[in-house]
Amino acid sequence: MPARVTTLKELAASLGLSITTVSRALAGHQQIALKTRERVAQAARQAGYVANTAARTLVSGRSGFVGLVLPIRGPHLVDSFLGEFVTGLGEGLVAHGADLILATAAQDQAELAVLRHVVESGRADGVVITRIAEVDERLAYLRNRGFPFVAHGRLLDSDFAYNWLDTDGAHAFGEAFDMLYDLGHRHFGLVTISEPMTFRHLRQDGLAAAIARRGDPSVRLDVATASRFDRGARIQAVNRLLQGPSRPTAIIALFDELALTVMEEAARTGLTVPRDLSVIGFDNVLASAYAPPGLTTFDASIRQCAREIADMLLTIIAEKPAEPLTRLIRPALVSRASHGPAPRTRKMTPA
Amino acid sequence: MPARVTTLKELAASLGLSITTVSRALAGHQQIALKTRERVAQAARQAGYVANTAARTLVSGRSGFVGLVLPIRGPHLVDSFLGEFVTGLGEGLVAHGADLILATAAQDQAELAVLRHVVESGRADGVVITRIAEVDERLAYLRNRGFPFVAHGRLLDSDFAYNWLDTDGAHAFGEAFDMLYDLGHRHFGLVTISEPMTFRHLRQDGLAAAIARRGDPSVRLDVATASRFDRGARIQAVNRLLQGPSRPTAIIALFDELALTVMEEAARTGLTVPRDLSVIGFDNVLASAYAPPGLTTFDASIRQCAREIADMLLTIIAEKPAEPLTRLIRPALVSRASHGPAPRTRKMTPA
DNA sequence: AGCAAAATTTAAAACGTTTGCAATTTCGAA
DNA sequence: TTCGAAATTGCAAACGTTTTAAATTTTGCT
CATH class of the missing domain: 3.40.50.2300 (Response regulator)
Structure with missing residues (x-):
């Protein structure tokens, strides 16, 4: 069993290279000789080396996380919305190597406070907000803060543009x-x-x-x-x-x-x-x-929407497009048996 | 509107104090004069200061996150398991100021690889694993690694003890x-x-x-x-x-x-x-x-179980109990109308 | 063989926080 | 006053990575 290599320093030492070179080799920089890159990749793989997220985030400013604030709801969670939404986000994120962080807002705790905490602590590179309210302070906050986000849902009218995806x-x-x-x-x-x-x-x-x-x-x-x-x-x-x-x-x-x-x-x-x-x-x-x-x-199709939201958000984070991204999804009619022709005679409600 | 204070350094400068003192004051250390603690708390609140998670994690070795690996399932997510489970975890975690990170395993990607990545990158202080298989390499890995975890479900027999919660x-x-x-x-x-x-x-x-x-x-x-x-x-x-x-x-x-x-x-x-x-x-x-x-x-009662799992995991992380924690939950019969007395005469199936 | 340019590698700073240890201030008693 | 202890504050190192700028080695030409 291979010795446990936890840090770049150890990996570098075992290879007789500097930390810098190993870091660059793993990142695939062209300036590092191909032979060296391969040697490093091989050693890293064999040692099971994984870069420390905190250190990487600290220096690069990118956490690789997308945040979602989870409001605790009543005792009866009557739908599969959350599960589908989270699954969809996960699908969208995994393609780009990003992960999801779920911050829970306790019932008495304002969702905005939790959102703020997620943003200000640098835990996430962007956030998704759902269940847009008529007057939504989250939207205003994120907008002022200039923080990347995508809203699932829309405001009725707003004096500013923002990124959203909504079902029509x-x-x-x-x-x-x-x-x-x-x-x-x-x-x-x-x-x-x-x-x-x-x-x-x-x-x-x-x-x-x-x-x-x-x-x-x-x-x-x-x-x-x-x-x-x-x-x-x-x-x-x-x-x-x-x-x-x-x-x-x-x-x-x-x-x-x-x-x-x-x-x-x-x-x-x-x-x-x-x-x-x-x-x-x-x-x-x-x-x-x-x-x-x-x-x-x-x-x-919540799951599909969530997947697209993830895509949108990652695009926004990576490319900072000048124009906001918006997307209106037309929901599909699922025709089952609860509708039919209007009754001919108006029946009164039975006593 | 208050100047945006992002770092401890700035906050300290604005207060005329050293970074050390401000850090300790915010952490509530007794050695810092009460008056100073109050002054710092006030300033931090007013400035909306939130400590950078990456930096804190890097130095303290604790991320404040609990990980869950999310296997992407088929196109039809037919239950609300994930939503309830995640909600329950969130409820359990929020009480202790912890958050959840959800790492998605793409369909072709082994769940173990994703779990490994979460653990080795230091993203989480502990993980939850679900859907225990007869031979489960995740369990073996976590056990060898000595990494805090709680399993939702059990092995049939194992030569080692571990933390689990299961429904009976x-x-x-x-x-x-x-x-x-x-x-x-x-x-x-x-x-x-x-x-x-x-x-x-x-x-x-x-x-x-x-x-x-x-x-x-x-x-x-x-x-x-x-x-x-x-x-x-x-x-x-x-x-x-x-x-x-x-x-x-x-x-x-x-x-x-x-x-x-x-x-x-x-x-x-x-x-x-x-x-x-x-x-x-x-x-x-x-x-x-x-x-x-x-x-x-x-x-x-998935939600309740998940909440307890969160509690267990946080206990394990904080206290490293010598004996593993285990918990068997007796599910409650929900008596509806699909069962009744056995039919008297055996009817053959209609042609 | 010698030299400039290209290729490759490295030293050191930086990210923002916590913390061991040392320095400074305050305070009461001599 | 002055001194020692207690209370309070600060310096500097450390966490593990990325990155700038510089150093070193190799290569191609003459």
Whole structure:
């Protein structure tokens, strides 16, 4: 078994070369004789030498890490978003030899403070931020700081440009409306959340725009709002829609979790999906395939998006492009069995 | 807006103190006058000073990171394991100010090589390894290297002790058998995988032990095996169990994904769960709650386990306990609607 | 053989922090 | 006052690497 070589100094000594030469040889500099480069590479491989990250980072100013702040959420992690996102980032990063660092923000701790810490400590060369809020201090901070970042999601309007990748929720919601309209639906319901996330507005606006495009005054839209994290309130909101004197024939939910609640409540109150009610979600979470009769939804392909975000960020770090990079991904309709033609006769909700 | 203070040197200069004093003051050393400590803390806070991680790591030998190697899996990430695991680790780490680094192993790249790189580069003070294989070179490497680690899962037998946390799959499978036996089932099916993971043996052995404990010769167990990653083969294996001349009245699946396949295939071939067939899974993935009629399974509470793993690892790093830490978590039965009394009359499979 | 240019190697500084040891200041008692 | 001890602060080395600038060796020509 080979002697444990931990440092460049030891490796250099064992080769009878200077630290400088070994360092350069390993980095593949042309100025080092080919024969020497090979000899060094061979010795390093055999000794299992790996350069110390801290030392390299300290002198080069590059850590080779990309940061992601992980907000601790409630006890029920109901989707695979994080897993897919992280996997996608990993895939994107590994191609360039970069790694991911995940800094956790404790529940009471502002996410901004953790982000700041990651940036100021030099742990990462760039960061990814997700779940963009209407007024997002992270964006302002990173922008002021001039620190490389890519946002997953967008601001509604901003007086500055930045790098982002977003799924085109507006387009998806327009598509959902058009499809349902063509199936004869005229009375729509929208289940949405009260949290100030921008994706909510983007999707709602896309729906409103699609409605406006039709110019059909008989189209009606009822909106029910609840907190994202309060399951009880969500169920209540859904039932406000379902139990009114006149009930929508089609409900579009801001995301699958809400759509699944709609389907559960519909079933509980004796409605059959899609005969009595069409439901469309967004995200294509795993459960949407299993929840009967199968939820029609949009696939945002989180993993693929994350991979592209990683690519974008590495490009930004390496090349500092003058123009910001932006990318709008059109989500794909996943047509399952939760939507269908509008019912002919308006049935009242069963008592 | 305060001048940007990036280094200790600048902060010290602005305070008229030496670097040493400021460093010690920030570290809270008693030998520095309280008044000075307060003055320094105030200035640091106001300037937003954060110590450079690379420099600190280099000199102290501690990075404050815990590593996890992320194997890239197939295109379909069907569960929320990674997300929950990472969230749990984050929760456990944040309490001690540690962060997580995720190193991705490209598909063709051996996970061991990536692990080695993480360890040898000094990026992490300890690592977590998951999905323990029957013969696991990672364990041997870390052990030889004397590097702090915690395994999520166990070897079947080993000639050395190490730190691990595992869910007691053997107990769960015994419990599942006992419950089904008491419901009158005598003919069992087991759907398992061909991959050499230890958890497979632990669970199967638990089942075998429970069967042996009953000492009832009328108990019969059919086993179907398929690759974890080949959906077609999995479906075939399930159907071998379902379509035989005499079919089990209860099927236990190694994990939920297989159990869901059983339920799908049962429904497809006209069997009603749980009237004709009881099905029990393991993991309690999200979809198991939605897949009709609701899968009875065991909840391994990945998130909680991960949090404990983080705690264990930080303890190991800080205190280097002489005895290895081990922890066996008993998974909780999640009783849904996929199991019931054994059918009275043996129905043949419908043609 | 001798010399300039090219090729190859090296010494030393720098990155920003922690820390052993020494220097300085403060303070109470003689 | 003055002295010694205690309290407080500072110098300088060290961590392991990259990189600038300079030194050394080799090569090609005459």
